[in-house]
Amino acid sequence: MKRILFAAVAVATTALASLPANAQEMKAEVIHWWTSGGEAAAVKVFADQFTKAGGTWIDSAVAGAANARNAAITRTVSGNPPTAMQLNTGKQFDELVEGDLLADIDAIATEGNWKGVMPAAIIAAATRKGKMYAVPINIHGQNWLWYNKAVLASVGADEPKTWNDALAILDKLKAEGKVIPLAFSGQKNWEQNLFNAVMIGVGGAQMWTGILGKRDVALAQSAEFKAVAVTYKKLKDYVDAGAPGRNWNDATNMVIQGKAGMQIMGDWAKGEFVAAGKVPEKDYGCTVLSNGSGGYVMGGDVFVFPKAKDPATTKAQMTLARLMLTPETQIQFALRKGSIPVRNDVDTSALDACAQKGMRYVADKAQQMPSGDMLAPPALIGALQDAISQYWNTSMSADEFSAKVAAVLKSAE
Amino acid sequence: MSATALSSGRPRRISPARWGLYAFILITALYFLLPLYVMIVTSLKPMAEIRQGNLLALPASPSLAAWVKAWTSACTGLTCEGIRIGFFNSLRILVPSVVISILVGSLTGYALSLWRVRGANILFGAMMVVAFIPYQVFIYPLVRVFSFTGLGQSLATIVTIHTIFGLPTMTLLFRNYFTSLPVELFKAARIDGAGFYQIYARIMMPMATPMIVVAVILQTTGIWNDFILGLVFAGRDNLPMTVQLNNIVNSTQGERAYNVDMAATLLTALLPLVVYFGSGRWFVRGIAAGAVKG
Amino acid sequence: MRLSLTSRLSVISALLPALMVMLVVYIGATSWTAWMSLTNSRMLPNNNFVGFRQYELLLTNDRWLTSVHNVIIYGVLFVSLALLIGFLLAVAIDQRVRAEDTIRSIYLYPYAMSFVVTGLVWQWLLNPTLGIQHVLRSWGFAGATFDWIVRPETAIYCLVIAGVWQASGLVMAIMLAGLRGVDDEIWKAARVDGLPKWRVYISIVIPMMGASFATAAVLLSTAVVRLYDLSVSMTNGGPGIASEVPAKFVMDHLFERANIGLATAAATTMLITVIAVVAPYLYWRARKGEVR
Numbered sequence: 001m002k003r004i005l006f007a008a009v010a011v012a013t014t015a016l017a018s019l020p021a022n023a024q025e026m027k028a029e030v031i032h033w034w035t036s037g038g039e040a041a042a043v044k045v046f047a048d049q050f051t052k053a054g055g056t057w058i059d060s061a062v063a064g065a066a067n068a069r070n071a072a073i074t075r076t077v078s079g080n081p082p083t084a085m086q087l088n089t090g091k092q093f094d095e096l097v098e099g100d101l102l103a104d105i106d107a108i109a110t111e112g113n114w115k116g117v118m119p120a121a122i123i124a125a126a127t128r129k130g131k132m133y134a135v136p137i138n139i140h141g142q143n144w145l146w147y148n149k150a151v152l153a154s155v156g157a158d159e160p161k162t163w164n165d166a167l168a169i170l171d172k173l174k175a176e177g178k179v180i181p182l183a184f185s186g187q188k189n190w191e192q193n194l195f196n197a198v199m200i201g202v203g204g205a206q207m208w209t210g211i212l213g214k215r216d217v218a219l220a221q222s223a224e225f226k227a228v229a230v231t232y233k234k235l236k237d238y239v240d241a242g243a244p245g246r247n248w249n250d251a252t253n254m255v256i257q258g259k260a261g262m263q264i265m266g267d268w269a270k271g272e273f274v275a276a277g278k279v280p281e282k283d284y285g286c287t288v289l290s291n292g293s294g295g296y297v298m299g300g301d302v303f304v305f306p307k308a309k310d311p312a313t314t315k316a317q318m319t320l321a322r323l324m325l326t327p328e329t330q331i332q333f334a335l336r337k338g339s340i341p342v343r344n345d346v347d348t349s350a351l352d353a354c355a356q357k358g359m360r361y362v363a364d365k366a367q368q369m370p371s372g373d374m375l376a377p378p379a380l381i382g383a384l385q386d387a388i389s390q391y392w393n394t395s396m397s398a399d400e401f402s403a404k405v406a407a408v409l410k411s412a413e
Numbered sequence: 414m415s416a417t418a419l420s421s422g423r424p425r426r427i428s429p430a431r432w433g434l435y436a437f438i439l440i441t442a443l444y445f446l447l448p449l450y451v452m453i454v455t456s457l458k459p460m461a462e463i464r465q466g467n468l469l470a471l472p473a474s475p476s477l478a479a480w481v482k483a484w485t486s487a488c489t490g491l492t493c494e495g496i497r498i499g500f501f502n503s504l505r506i507l508v509p510s511v512v513i514s515i516l517v518g519s520l521t522g523y524a525l526s527l528w529r530v531r532g533a534n535i536l537f538g539a540m541m542v543v544a545f546i547p548y549q550v551f552i553y554p555l556v557r558v559f560s561f562t563g564l565g566q567s568l569a570t571i572v573t574i575h576t577i578f579g580l581p582t583m584t585l586l587f588r589n590y591f592t593s594l595p596v597e598l599f600k601a602a603r604i605d606g607a608g609f610y611q612i613y614a615r616i617m618m619p620m621a622t623p624m625i626v627v628a629v630i631l632q633t634t635g636i637w638n639d640f641i642l643g644l645v646f647a648g649r650d651n652l653p654m655t656v657q658l659n660n661i662v663n664s665t666q667g668e669r670a671y672n673v674d675m676a677a678t679l680l681t682a683l684l685p686l687v688v689y690f691g692s693g694r695w696f697v698r699g700i701a702a703g704a705v706k707g
Numbered sequence: 708m709r710l711s712l713t714s715r716l717s718v719i720s721a722l723l724p725a726l727m728v729m730l731v732v733y734i735g736a737t738s739w740t741a742w743m744s745l746t747n748s749r750m751l752p753n754n755n756f757v758g759f760r761q762y763e764l765l766l767t768n769d770r771w772l773t774s775v776h777n778v779i780i781y782g783v784l785f786v787s788l789a790l791l792i793g794f795l796l797a798v799a800i801d802q803r804v805r806a807e808d809t810i811r812s813i814y815l816y817p818y819a820m821s822f823v824v825t826g827l828v829w830q831w832l833l834n835p836t837l838g839i840q841h842v843l844r845s846w847g848f849a850g851a852t853f854d855w856i857v858r859p860e861t862a863i864y865c866l867v868i869a870g871v872w873q874a875s876g877l878v879m880a881i882m883l884a885g886l887r888g889v890d891d892e893i894w895k896a897a898r899v900d901g902l903p904k905w906r907v908y909i910s911i912v913i914p915m916m917g918a919s920f921a922t923a924a925v926l927l928s929t930a931v932v933r934l935y936d937l938s939v940s941m942t943n944g945g946p947g948i949a950s951e952v953p954a955k956f957v958m959d960h961l962f963e964r965a966n967i968g969l970a971t972a973a974a975t976t977m978l979i980t981v982i983a984v985v986a987p988y989l990y991w992r993a994r995k996g997e998v999r
Contacts, residue, residue: 032490034490035488035489035490035660035661035663040488040489040490040491040493043490043491044491047491057491059490059491059492060490061489061490061491061660062644062656062659062660063489063659063660063661063662063663064659064663065963066962066963067659067663067962069962070962071644073750073751074553074556077751077752092750092965094750095749095750095751095965096750096751099751186857186945186946187943187945188943188944188945240836241835241836241854241857242834242835242836242837242857243857244856244857244862244942244945244946245830245834245856245857245941245942245943245945245946246834247669249669253464256464257464257465275460276461276464377749377965378750378963378964378965378966379749379960379964379965379966379969381964382959382960382963382964382966383964386769386770386948389945389946389947389948390769390947390948392947393859393945393946393947393948393949394859394947411764431802434799434802434804435804437795437799438799438804438810441792441796441799441814442810442813442814444872445813445814445816445817445872445876446813447832448817448825448828448829448832448872449816449817451828451831451832452824452825452828455828466836466837468831468832468837468838468841468842469842517724517725520721521721521722521724521725523721524718524721524722525722528714528718530718530722534989536722536725536726536729537989538985538986538989539729539733540725540729541925541985541989542978542981542982542985542986543729543733544925544929545928545929545932545933545977545981545985546737546932546933546974546977546978546981547932547933547935547954547957547958547974547977548933550736550740550957550961550974551732551733551736553752553961554735554736554739554740555732555736558731558732558735558736576724577728577732580724580725580728582926582929584725585922585925585926586922589918589921589922590918590922592918593888593917593918608713608714608717609713609714609717609718609721610717610721613721623884623887623888624884626880626884627877627880627881627884630815630818630877630880631877631926634818634819637819638819638820638821640821640823655821658823659823662823662824663823674824674827675824675828678820678821678823678824678825681821682816682819682820682821685818685819685820686812686816686819688819689812689815689816689818689819690808690812
C-alpha cells in the first residue's frame with residue numbers, strides 16, 4: 001500500500017510537461033490513488049461528468065494513498081500543483097491551509113447548501129478557519145462487522161448488536177471448532193482498525209473523542225480504557241495462526257468461503273463480496289457493533305484544490321467541486337466505490353442493503369462519529385498504531401498498554 | 414579461447430562426489446524455483462480457485478486470461494490498457510541509462526584505482542558512504558533542486574538520475590576489479606607512452622568483460638525495477654512499466670486479482686530474465702577474456 | 708609516479724562527474740536532511756529549530772530500537788549466508804556441470820524480480836495455514852511446524868530466507884567471475900602435487916578472491932542498510948513491530964506519518980552510523996594500499 005513512498009514527488013513533476021498552453025481550455029489534472037477495478041470505475045464517474053461539462057480530465061493515478069498524497073503535496077509545495085488532489089477526510093491538509101496553499105470553496109458550498117445536507121462531522125472536517133477547503137465526496141464506514149449468514153445460522157446465532165453478543169457468538173463458533181471464528185488480517189493498520197472498532201463499540205462516544213480528540217491522558221489510564229484493551233486482546237483467541245501479515249481481502253474471502261464466521265472491516269470489503277457473486281442480507285450480513293452511544297465511524301475521501309494563478313484553472317476547480325456533489329454524480333460514484341453518498345438527500349434505492357443500512361446510521365446524529373483521521377494528525381495516529389500493534393502481538397499487559405498510550409498522548413503536544 | 418579450452422585444466426572425475434554435486438544443485442535449484450512456481454500456477458488460475466487457498470496445487474483448468482488482461486486491459490487508473498503501455502518507455506530509459514552509468518562508473522573506478530590522485534581515497538570513501546543511504550531520502554531535496562534549476566522531466570533527466578544513483582556501486586565494482594589486475598600491465602602501457610584514455614579504452618575495458626557482465630546485470634535489474642525515480646523524474650510521456658505494475662498491484666481499497674498481479678509481475682520481469690538467460694554466452698566469453706590476463 | 712599535465716587533466720576530467728555528483732547531490736541533500744532533523748517539521752519542511760528533541764524522541768521510541776536490533780541480526784545472517792551460498796553455487800557451477808546456462812539463470816532469476824510481488828509470494832509460502840507447513844501437513848506430516856513468520860521472535864529470520872533467495876545469485880555471478888579468473892596453472896600444479904580439490908579451494912583459491920568477496924560483501928551490506936521493500940511486502944514490519952527496519956522507519960515517518968523531523972533524525976542517525984563503520988575500514992584499506 002505504502003510501498004514506494006516517494007511517488008509523491010512523482011506526479012509532481014509529471015504534470016509540468018503536459019500543462020496547457022491554451023489557458024482558455026478547462027483542464028483538470030487530478031491526483032488520486034484509485035487505480036484498480038471498482039476504484040477506477042468510480043473515479044471515471046467524475047471524469048465523465050467533467051468532460052460533459054466541457055473540461056479535459058488529466059488522470060494522474062498513483063497507487064497507494066501515501067504515494068499519491070505525497071506526490072500531490074510535494075508538487076504543491078514546490079509551486080507546481082495539480083488542479084485537484086485526493087486526501088482522506090481529516091487533518092491531512094491542516095498544514096496546507098496554514099501555508100495558504102489551498103483555494104477555499106466556500107462559495108460553491110454555500111451555493112449548493114452543503115451544510116444542509118451533510119453530516120456535521122464531515123462539514124467540520126472539511127472546514128478550516130470558518131471556510132470550507134475540501135469537497136467531501138463519500139463516506140466510508142470503518143467499523144463494519146461482516147458475517148457469513150450460513151455460518152452464524154449453523155450455531156443458531158442471530159446478527160450481533162453489541163460486542164458482548166459478538167463475543168458470545170465467537171465463543172460458540174470456537175466451541176464448535178469447524179470454522180475460524182474471527183477472520184483477521186494482521187497488519188498494523190487493521191490491528192488499529194479492529195482496536196478502534198472495540199474502542200467505539202465498548203467505550204462509546206466519550207471514550208472515542210476523549211482519547212483521539214481531546215488526547216485525555218487520564219482517560220487512557222482509566223479502568224474503562226483498560227476494559228477496552230482487555231476485550232480487544234481477548235479477540236486474539238478467536239483468530240487463526242495464519243493471521244499475521246495477511247491482506248484484508250484474504251480475510252474477507254475466508255468469510256465469503258465460510259471458512260471464518262465474521263470480520264471487522266471498512267465497507268470497501270463489500271467489493272470482495274460482490275466480486276465473489278454474494279448477495280447482502282442473503283449470503284452475508286453487515287452491522288455495526290455499538291453500546292448505544294454513537295457507533296458509526298465515518299471516514300472518507302475529500303478533494304482539495306491548490307491555489308492557482310491561472311483563472312482557467314480556478315474555473316476548472318470550481319466546476320469540479322460543483323459537479324462532484326450533484327446528487328446524480330454522488331449516487332453513481334457510491335455505487336461503484338462501495339461507499340455511501342455524502343449527501344443525505346439523494347435517492348438511495350439503487351444502493352445495496354448494506355449501503356442503505358449505512359445511510360440510516362449516518363442519518364442518525366447520535367451514531368455519527370468522526371474517524372481517527374479527522375480527530376488526530378497522522379503522526380499521532382501512527383504512534384498509536386505502533387502501540388496497539390505491539391500490544392496485540394506481544395504478551396504486553398493491559399496496564400502496560402494503557403501506560404504506553406498515555407505516554408503517546410502526552411508526547412503528542 | 415573457448416570456454417572448453419579454458420577449463421580443460423580442471424580436475425574432472427565421475428564419482429560419488431559428482432552425485433553429491435548434482436544433489437546440491439538440485440536442492441538449491443528447488444529453493445530458488447519454488448516462488449516462481451507459485452507465481453506461475455497462480456497466474457494461470459481463476460480467482461475462485463485462488464480463494465480456495467491451495468497454493469501449490471496445479472491449476473484445474475489453466476487459463477491465460479490473467480496474462481492477457483495484465484498485458485492488454487488491466488486498469489491502472491482511468492486507462493485500462495494493461496502494463497504494455499510502459500514497456501517501450503522502460504526500454505528507452507533502460508538502454509542509455511545502463512550504457513552511460515557503466516561508462517561513467519568504470520571510468521571513475523579506473524581513475525581511482527590505477528592513478529594516484531590526491532584525495533582519491535576521500536572521494537571513494539564518500540561514495541561508499543553514499544552507497545549505503547536509502548536513496549529515497551534524497552528524492553525530496555533533489556526534486557527541489559531540479560525545480561529550482563528549471564530542468565524539466567525528460568528522458569535525459571531520468572538517465573542522468575540513474576547514472577547518479579548507479580555511480581557509487583559501479584565505481585566500487587570496477588575499482589575493485591581493476592585493483593585486482595596485475596599492475597605490471599598498466600606500468601608497461603605507461604612506459605610505452607599510452608595516455609589515460611588510451612589505457613582505459615584499449616587495455617582495461619577489454620579486460621573487464623566479466624565485470625561488465627555483472628554490472629549489466631546489476632544495472633538492468635535496478636533500473637528496470639525502479640519505480641520511484643521514473644515516476645518523479647521521467648516525465649509524463651516516459652513513465653516506466655513499473656508505474657503501471659504498481660498501480661495494478663497496490664490498489665488501496667479495490668478488490669485484489671492475484672492472478673493478474675502475478676502475470677503482470679512476470680511480464681514486467683521478462684526483460685531482465687531474457688537479459689540474464691541471453692547473457693549466458695557473453696558470460697562465458699567475458700570470463701574467457703578475463704582469463705587471458707593470467 | 709609523477710603525472711604529466713595532460714595525464715593530470717585527463718584524470719580530473721574523468722573524475723569530474725563523480726565530483727559534481729558528490730558536491731551538488733549528495734552533500735547538499737545530506738546537509739538538508741541533517742538540518743531538518745533539528746526542526747519540528749511535520750508534513751511540510753519548516754525551520755523551527757528544536758535542538759536535539761527529535762533525537763531524544765527517537766532514542767525512546769520502541770519501534771526505532773527494534774528496527775536497529777533487527778537490522779543487525781538481519782545484516783549478519785544475510786551477508787554471511789548469501790556469501791556462503793553464493794560461493795558454493797559458484798563452485799558447483801564451476802565443476803563443468805551440464806546445462807550450466809540454465810542452472811546459472813535459475814540461481815540468478817530472483818534478482819530480476821522486484822519484491823513488490825515476490826514478497827507476497829514468500830509471505831504465502833511461509834504462512835502456516837497456506838504455505839509450506841500446510842502442504843506438509845496435508846501430505847501426512849501431521850506434526851510439521853514452520854510458522855516463523857507469524858511469531859514475533861522469529862519473523863526477522865523469514866526476511867533473511869527471502870533476502871538470501873534474492874541475493875545469492877548475484878553473489879554467485881561475482882564469485883564465478885572471480886573463480887574463472889583463477890589461473891589454470893594453479894589447478895595443474897595442484898593436481899601434480901596431489902592436493903584434494905577442496906584443499907585447493909580453501910588454501911589457494913579463496914585467498915586469491917579477496918576482491919570478489921569484498922565487492923560482494925559491500926554490495927550485500929548496502930542492501931542491508933537499504934532494506935525496505937522486503938519488510939514492507941512480506942511482513943509489513945509485523946507481527947507487531949517485530950520485523951521493522953530502519954529504512955522503513957524513515958520512509959513511514961517521512962510520508963505516511965507526516966513527521967519529517969523524526970524521519971530525518973532517523974536518517975541522520977543511520978548516516979552517522981554508516982560513516983562510523985565505513986570510514987575506519989576505508990582508512991585501513993588505504994593504509995594497506997600504500998604498502999602495496
